[in-house]
Amino acid sequence: MSDIIVAAEIVPLPEQAQSAAKALQQLGFRILRIDSHVSVEAPERLWKKVFKVSFKRKNKRRFEPSSSSSMEFGVPEEDSPTIPDSLRELIAEVIFVQPPEFF
Amino acid sequence: MPSKKRSSKRGSAEKPAPKQSHSQADAPEITIKQNQVAFEAVLKSADPRHSMFDVNSALKAENLERYRPKEELGVRAARALQDLGFTVRHIGTFSISVEGAKHLWEKTFGAELEDHTQRISERHPDAGEVTYCFPKSDTAINIPDHLKDLIERILAQKPPIYLGISPLPPRVGYHHLRVPSDIATVLRAELVHREGVTGKGILVAMPDTGFYKHPFYAWHGYNYTATLAPDATKVEKDDIGHGTAEAANIFANAPNIDFVGVKMGANPTLAFKAAADLYPAVMSNSWGFDIREATLPDWLKPLEAAVVEAVRVRGITVCFSAGNGQWGFPGQMPEVISVGGVYAYENLTSREDDFDLTASDYASSFESKIYPGRRVPDFCGLVGLTPRGRYIMLPVEPGDAIDRDMAIDKDAATGSDQSDETKPDDGWAVISGTSAACPQIAGVCALIKQVQPGLPPDLVKAVLRASARDVSKGKSAMGEPAGEGFDGATGSGLVDAYKAYKLARSVTPQNLSALPAPR
Numbered sequence: 001m002s003d004i005i006v007a008a009e010i011v012p013l014p015e016q017a018q019s020a021a022k023a024l025q026q027l028g029f030r031i032l033r034i035d036s037h038v039s040v041e042a043p044e045r046l047w048k049k050v051f052k053v054s055f056k057r058k059n060k061r062r063f064e065p066s067s068s069s070s071m072e073f074g075v076p077e078e079d080s081p082t083i084p085d086s087l088r089e090l091i092a093e094v095i096f097v098q099p100p101e102f103f
Numbered sequence: 104m105p106s107k108k109r110s111s112k113r114g115s116a117e118k119p120a121p122k123q124s125h126s127q128a129d130a131p132e133i134t135i136k137q138n139q140v141a142f143e144a145v146l147k148s149a150d151p152r153h154s155m156f157d158v159n160s161a162l163k164a165e166n167l168e169r170y171r172p173k174e175e176l177g178v179r180a181a182r183a184l185q186d187l188g189f190t191v192r193h194i195g196t197f198s199i200s201v202e203g204a205k206h207l208w209e210k211t212f213g214a215e216l217e218d219h220t221q222r223i224s225e226r227h228p229d230a231g232e233v234t235y236c237f238p239k240s241d242t243a244i245n246i247p248d249h250l251k252d253l254i255e256r257i258l259a260q261k262p263p264i265y266l267g268i269s270p271l272p273p274r275v276g277y278h279h280l281r282v283p284s285d286i287a288t289v290l291r292a293e294l295v296h297r298e299g300v301t302g303k304g305i306l307v308a309m310p311d312t313g314f315y316k317h318p319f320y321a322w323h324g325y326n327y328t329a330t331l332a333p334d335a336t337k338v339e340k341d342d343i344g345h346g347t348a349e350a351a352n353i354f355a356n357a358p359n360i361d362f363v364g365v366k367m368g369a370n371p372t373l374a375f376k377a378a379a380d381l382y383p384a385v386m387s388n389s390w391g392f393d394i395r396e397a398t399l400p401d402w403l404k405p406l407e408a409a410v411v412e413a414v415r416v417r418g419i420t421v422c423f424s425a426g427n428g429q430w431g432f433p434g435q436m437p438e439v440i441s442v443g444g445v446y447a448y449e450n451l452t453s454r455e456d457d458f459d460l461t462a463s464d465y466a467s468s469f470e471s472k473i474y475p476g477r478r479v480p481d482f483c484g485l486v487g488l489t490p491r492g493r494y495i496m497l498p499v500e501p502g503d504a505i506d507r508d509m510a511i512d513k514d515a516a517t518g519s520d521q522s523d524e525t526k527p528d529d530g531w532a533v534i535s536g537t538s539a540a541c542p543q544i545a546g547v548c549a550l551i552k553q554v555q556p557g558l559p560p561d562l563v564k565a566v567l568r569a570s571a572r573d574v575s576k577g578k579s580a581m582g583e584p585a586g587e588g589f590d591g592a593t594g595s596g597l598v599d600a601y602k603a604y605k606l607a608r609s610v611t612p613q614n615l616s617a618l619p620a621p622r
Binding site: 008095099 | 372376377391401402431
């Protein structure tokens with residue numbers, strides 16, 4: 001089974017957005033945007049390695065009348081991922097995102 | 104324009120030129136000089152560890168730099184090819200476009216060429232055929248030793264197959280609306296256009312699935328541009344077809360807006376923020392999540408925060424679809440304009456003062472459990488009826504998911520034929536949903552913003568609400584009935600762009616949220 005890319009919004013601790021982004025980048029995460037949150041994406045194996053989180057595959061039809069508009073994405077098995085010690089002073093929370101439906 | 108014509112016409116006296124078609128959609132004039140071959144000479148990367156032809160290499164914007172050749176390599180390679188007798192047409196960053204005689208190619212690269220013939224357009228066989236030279240399939244192409252340090256590969260090129268997509272939609276045999284004319288007529292935006300208000304100077308942003316350069320947009324002269332969310336690729340590729348289609352609804356009501364589509368990647372919050380960063384006057388969002396609980400899941404909090412910031416801090420008028428049976432979020436946020444659906448029959452009412460209107464049973468209506476007192480929708484655009492909302496003829500990328508599925512699909516529940524009667528690869532599909540209604544209303548918001556640029560989002564919403572046409576029959580997808588006055592199914596009813604425009608002209612801009620609460 002191929003490694004899917006999983007996207008997330010990282011909630012940094014106060015004043016730590018830049019440092020959190022830097023640390024995540026060094027760990028191999030792709031940093032997409034930094035504001036009050038840090039938007040990142042990474043292959044699921046990296047999430048598993050760093051945050052000890054695994055994912056189940058889900059399929060979603062993105063535009064209901066179109067059967068071939070489905071896409072596969074990863075949903076975390078655990079309620080909240082484990083923030084490793086090296087990131088504890090930088091990150092408050094990891095929020096995994098899901099693809100929307102087009103109405 | 105429907106197609107690009109080759110700038111260098113390579114006509115041949117030895118072979119008759121292919122017949123040209125000027126019927127439905129002009130096919131390009133493709134004439135290739137006999138015994139000539141066109142090829143790309145791919146330059147060697149500066150870093151010898153990287154080749155774009157490696158099995159594991161996937162070209163992406165972020166890794167393109169790996170394959171960049173040394174400076175001046177292109178010029179050196181072009182000179183070397185020219186010295187051999189080839190004609191250099193263009194020196195690009197990664198490859199050089201070259202042409203040459205068949206015998207010169209065969210002598211230089213030791214690979215035998217053969218003639219191939221293909222139709223210029225599969226859709227328009229009368230457009231004729233084109234013959235070109237291409238290497239025999241089992242022949243190795245050898246790069247001469249003195250070019251090996253400059254050129255990694257020599258790749259012969261085939262002429263394109265013209266897809267023949269028309270800017271005009273096909274005819275189908277049932278009541279449907281066409282863009283831009285029918286949407287602008289029914290929503291009364293046409294009358295606003297006659298007053299010289301067309302959305303000129305108003306930036307409208309739309310995060311969606313992609314924005315294919317359909318000839319519909321160029322032929323109407325629309326300013327249709329697109330950009331990428333940071334996690335998206337290939338801005339003009341629209342595998343689903345949704346963004347390409349729904350953008351046409353905005354232009355129907357506001358033809359002179361400056362439009363920017365933002366292609367969404369995996370993270371919709373990121374696309375929304377990328378669009379809001381452009382500080383558009385209006386944002387149109389035909390997407391969302393089905394959230395029926397009383398508490399917003401944590402994973403949607405960042406999106407909620409981004410929407411609040413866009414509306415309350417940046418002053419952007421943000422429109423969202425209510426949903427097609429879903430409890431749309433962010434469509435249920437109080438900050439946004441939540442757009443539902445009304446169906447307009449072909450005929451006028453007996454009083455002939457309006458089209459025969461009914462609440463669409465395809466569009467959502469509900470009372471949010473997250474935001475007390477928040478009723479969805481605020482008002483409506485035009486949406487079809489169940490089972491599939493087949494209603495508005497819209498441009499899509501040829502052969503994408505919507506183009507294919509709407510053309511061939513049957514409704515699984517009823518077994519009835521739900522084909523939209525277009526072809527699966529013609530670049531047109533008949534769809535709708537609150538996805539279509541939302542950009543229609545975003546277009547009307549743009550008209551209002553042109554008249555009153557300082558109008559804050561709450562006041563834009565208030566103007567549209569006060570001027571909407573009452574819809575008193577039909578039921579929403581949730582079964583809520585429409586009735587006299589404000590009702591659950593349609594909110595204030597169907598938007599009336601002309602009345603909204605007249606009302607907006609005389610409104611004094613004030614931020615409603617800054618006003619004292621009513622006594």
